Amino acid sequence: MTRRSTSVTIRDVARNAGVSVATVSRYINRNAPVSDAVAARLDAVMGDLKYAPHAAARSLAMRRTQTIGLLLLNMHRDFFAPLISGVEAIVSQKGYNLLVATSRPSMRKNVQPPIGAHNTDGLLVFADSLDDEQIYRLYQKKFPVVLIHRTAPKNAPVPSVTVENKAATRKSIDHLIEVHGRRRILFMRGPAHQEDSYWREVGYLASLEDHGIPFEDTLMLSGEFESEIAYANLKKFIETGATPFDAVFTGDDDAAIGVLEALKDTGKRVPEDVAVIGFDDLRLTSFLNPPLTTVRAPTDEVGRTAAAQLFRIIDKQVPESTILLPTEIILRRSCGCQS
Amino acid sequence: MTRRSTSVTIRDVARNAGVSVATVSRYINRNAPVSDAVAARLDAVMGDLKYAPHAAARSLAMRRTQTIGLLLLNMHRDFFAPLISGVEAIVSQKGYNLLVATSRPSMRKNVQPPIGAHNTDGLLVFADSLDDEQIYRLYQKKFPVVLIHRTAPKNAPVPSVTVENKAATRKSIDHLIEVHGRRRILFMRGPAHQEDSYWREVGYLASLEDHGIPFEDTLMLSGEFESEIAYANLKKFIETGATPFDAVFTGDDDAAIGVLEALKDTGKRVPEDVAVIGFDDLRLTSFLNPPLTTVRAPTDEVGRTAAAQLFRIIDKQVPESTILLPTEIILRRSCGCQS
């Protein structure tokens, strides 16, 4: 024996059970029947030796990894907890492993993302964690990919799962105008090139137009989906003798939190002086002061749905090309309701 | 050619560059010098072919997976976002991959956890996601393990990273008693067998004793680190004509949120009627109504530290046996401060 490894292999099991490795493999994978006697012996031996198949060896032989990858921009925002959780639920239920990684679209070419065809059987790609060219490359190789919170590039029509942004935002703005009589509504946009951000902006503009309110570009600030940035930018805006405004729609709840703070620190009352509406319905926003009116996005379900779609591809079934999960306005006090 | 695979292998690179696979391998791993001419050609060819080493094959040959595993109980609580984020930061910086999975200590024996020696080079084990016997088994095999938010079993002295629970809790109770004059302090405990939960309870009892306040078991409720459970249990407690109380210390911020709601729904004012203190300092707790006094736990740093310790083991260095990260009280309004 020239074995270097210390771990117990299928060969050890075979020897101890007095059968060939082929038989052990068959029994493990339930590929072909084995005699009851052998089955019993194998159960005993495997339990005894605490044998666990070596994943890499199996991957190499079967040419699949039994793991799927989730590519994120970062994971510190609360938004990602339900997303990862939803993905993990489906992945583990399918008996797969989950590899998570962060990645930003690479400036330099030839920088391989940390996960891909070499270590997963499929990829869940969040927003702009991969650029169009990288997505195209995966598409070319027919590698299973599902996009999350973004749609497919034209030259790489892979499935995607997103939430309804435009209509919900539009209705939110409608609500501010029609129910609460606001007309000078500040919009805190999210990151450029982010689709969610884009469609929310479109919804905002559409509502303004519906109500004959001219768009003023001074009422468009950058929030970047980050509370600190939203806080800083809004505060500066107010302190530098700003255009008056009576409401703020923020790209997401994180920014809304910054907005709430900035308003408090500059002595503006919410919702009396300024109404505020966010987007996402993070778990804690109903407990904010005042409770935040926001658009509920089913983030956990987005994760589940995207993972399910990915497995449809992997299992050679036909996935939906685009899934748009519904959102709904949650009226609370920050917009002026339930006061 | 009897190749079945469609993907580009090291052999393709070798052929296209007119060298042997050994040379390619050496160049990739920077193991041995390669002539400049060859290096240049390899760069070109690899870029051209978009070659990426097959992880499984590499793992099999090197007998290491280049990935580490993070075992959690679940991932839907906001608490886990910074934890995962911290771990991921170190792991990716080390050039490793991160496998995340959930697991509960198995009732049935012989149920292998989804990640372990067969698919990772080391494991980060959160709280009770593995039972003592499973930890012992890994220890026996000398498999790299670091425990998070729990300490090691006596028979398996593996490193652990936790936060300081007892002193911080004790000081919090001291604060309620000494500064705000509360004496009937309800304690909402966390999950049984959870160490954080246990030590916070010990801190509570210690402070009571210090101040000569007898412990009343009717003032001990179950919160389970879940806002819904804390809400339901406290509400029921109040509505069934409860023992009077003038403060609540909750095992964690999630429970604190439930407590705040239950108090609001039963018409009790915070902090006037009841003072509330939590534990963790989740990102949004400063924006609650009222802002939550809580103990700040450096969760992101716990993740980073644990991952760093794991890599010390993997790199054959000596890790710290136990790391206790400091916590600190953050005084806000829910305890009566800054009113």
Added chain:
DNA sequence: TTGTACGCGTTATCAC
């Protein structure tokens, strides 16, 4: 500096 050949642990294809 470079090439040859074997082993890593498993599955799958043949035979029997």
Added chain:
DNA sequence: GTGATAACGCGTACAA
């Protein structure tokens, strides 16, 4: 039902 054995893609003595 069962066993022998050639892949799977890569790293690494050993040789040159």
